[in-house]
Amino acid sequence: MSSINSQLNFYYIVIAILGIIFIGSICIIKYLETPNKEEKETKINLLFHKYQSFLFPLITLSSFFISCFVVSKIIIIGSKVGKAKYFGIYFLLFVTLALFILNNTILKEDNIIDYIKGKKFSIVGLIMISGASALIFGFIDNFGLSLGVEALDHTMLNIFIGPFSVDKRFIQNQKTIAKNLNSVNNWSNGKWRSIINHTLRFKEDIRKIKGTKDLMEDIDEFVNKQGAKPLDIPKNVVDNNQTHAFIKNIKDKYDIIENSKALIGNTFSNFIGAILGAALLNLFTYMTKYDGIYTGDSKIDDNFFVSKLNSYHPLLEGIFIGIGCLIPVVLNIAMKRDDNNTTNQKAWIFITIIVLLTIVMMFLSVKGTKKMTKQDKKNSIRKTLLDMKKRLDISKDSQLNKSIDNFLQDIL
Numbered sequence: 001m002s003s004i005n006s007q008l009n010f011y012y013i014v015i016a017i018l019g020i021i022f023i024g025s026i027c028i029i030k031y032l033e034t035p036n037k038e039e040k041e042t043k044i045n046l047l048f049h050k051y052q053s054f055l056f057p058l059i060t061l062s063s064f065f066i067s068c069f070v071v072s073k074i075i076i077i078g079s080k081v082g083k084a085k086y087f088g089i090y091f092l093l094f095v096t097l098a099l100f101i102l103n104n105t106i107l108k109e110d111n112i113i114d115y116i117k118g119k120k121f122s123i124v125g126l127i128m129i130s131g132a133s134a135l136i137f138g139f140i141d142n143f144g145l146s147l148g149v150e151a152l153d154h155t156m157l158n159i160f161i162g163p164f165s166v167d168k169r170f171i172q173n174q175k176t177i178a179k180n181l182n183s184v185n186n187w188s189n190g191k192w193r194s195i196i197n198h199t200l201r202f203k204e205d206i207r208k209i210k211g212t213k214d215l216m217e218d219i220d221e222f223v224n225k226q227g228a229k230p231l232d233i234p235k236n237v238v239d240n241n242q243t244h245a246f247i248k249n250i251k252d253k254y255d256i257i258e259n260s261k262a263l264i265g266n267t268f269s270n271f272i273g274a275i276l277g278a279a280l281l282n283l284f285t286y287m288t289k290y291d292g293i294y295t296g297d298s299k300i301d302d303n304f305f306v307s308k309l310n311s312y313h314p315l316l317e318g319i320f321i322g323i324g325c326l327i328p329v330v331l332n333i334a335m336k337r338d339d340n341n342t343t344n345q346k347a348w349i350f351i352t353i354i355v356l357l358t359i360v361m362m363f364l365s366v367k368g369t370k371k372m373t374k375q376d377k378k379n380s381i382r383k384t385l386l387d388m389k390k391r392l393d394i395s396k397d398s399q400l401n402k403s404i405d406n407f408l409q410d411i412l
Contacts, residue, residue, distance in 0.1 A: 011074045069331065116286065119370065382411070
């Protein structure tokens with residue numbers, strides 16, 4: 001017990017440190033020095049100023065995903081002693097709140113414009129930001145789903161679902177029903193596999209009251225450590241000869257709640273995933289310099305991946321969501337399989353490849369960013385105004401249309 005508590009305390013400290021790094025790596029963005037043209041910059045300083053938008057988002061995302069791994073460890077270890085049941089939910093709510101605040105301060109729209117003004121994105125950066133939000137959503141959707149389903153026990157679910165499943169015959173026994181539902185839940189989450197296994201193995205011996213040592217050990221642990229108890233039948237139910245109907249009611253209600261666990265867990269994970277995906281979008285905008293405007297560089301603006309973004313974006317988003325959903329699935333396999341199982345090794349290889357590809361794409365998206373030339377800015381203004389003329393149907397207003405054409409002639 002003391003060893004498990006020591007492990008939990010260690011991981012709690014690690015989570016606290018990672019949380020500080022996560023928030024600090026975003027906060028520091030606002031206070032980074034920008035190059036001063038009047039001052040001589042060393043080669044190292046120039047490199048730092050160019051790649052700081054790669055370094056700090058990398059630290060942010062790394063601390064987040066490592067934290068997710070540590071949280072999973074805490075939940076696995078804590079389950080052995082009945083602790084940290086809701087830690088995963090607390091963690092996701094903390095990250096969501098932190099990003100919501102940071103998204104409206106450090107990463108608010110006006111600040112993002114200041115960070116990326118005068119710079120043009122790269123093709124890799126466009127692909128990165130187009131799929132990044134979807135990848136985060138997919139990851140949180142599955143990661144949060146597992147946390148939500150595991151943490152949302154029947155006591156909590158009964159609060160939500162109970163009012164929609166009430167047997168009129170047992171209205172006065174709702175407290176007892178809730179207590180019994182918790183008992184059935186403990187059966188479901190306990191060592192029922194071992195008990196069924198031993199029961200089947202020793203079914204003949206049980207009849208002779210012999211060879212039940214292993215079975216009784218499991219039953220003792222099931223009852224004493226995992227909360228297994230027989231159902232409580234109220235006296236009025238017994239007196240009215242409704243025991244069978246009462247037990248059937250509990251079973252039916254349990255099935256409704258059990259079938260709803262995934263739905264409620266999915267609701268929780270979708271809620272968190274949508275917020276986190278949107279919140280991290282500004283961080284990726286800071287990194288890639290892409291916010292939807294024209295760069296003025298024909299090599300970029302006329303590129304297939306830029307000009308046809310709306311055509312392939314749904315497919316790209318679907319691919320990134322799929323990858324994001326697979327990561328927690330494979331991570332779960334990697335963490336719970338033993339070292340002698342090749343599945344464990346393959347799972348870590350898959351995760352390593354995804355991590356490396358993500359880092360490479362992040363690096364290339366920053367490496368490909370460049371400063372806009374004066375001609376790029378002129379071209380960007382021209383393309384933007386031409387789009388606005390079409391969107392606002394300005395051609396019908398001859399005077400306004402002429403003014404815009406004159407303006408475009410002047411700047412070109």
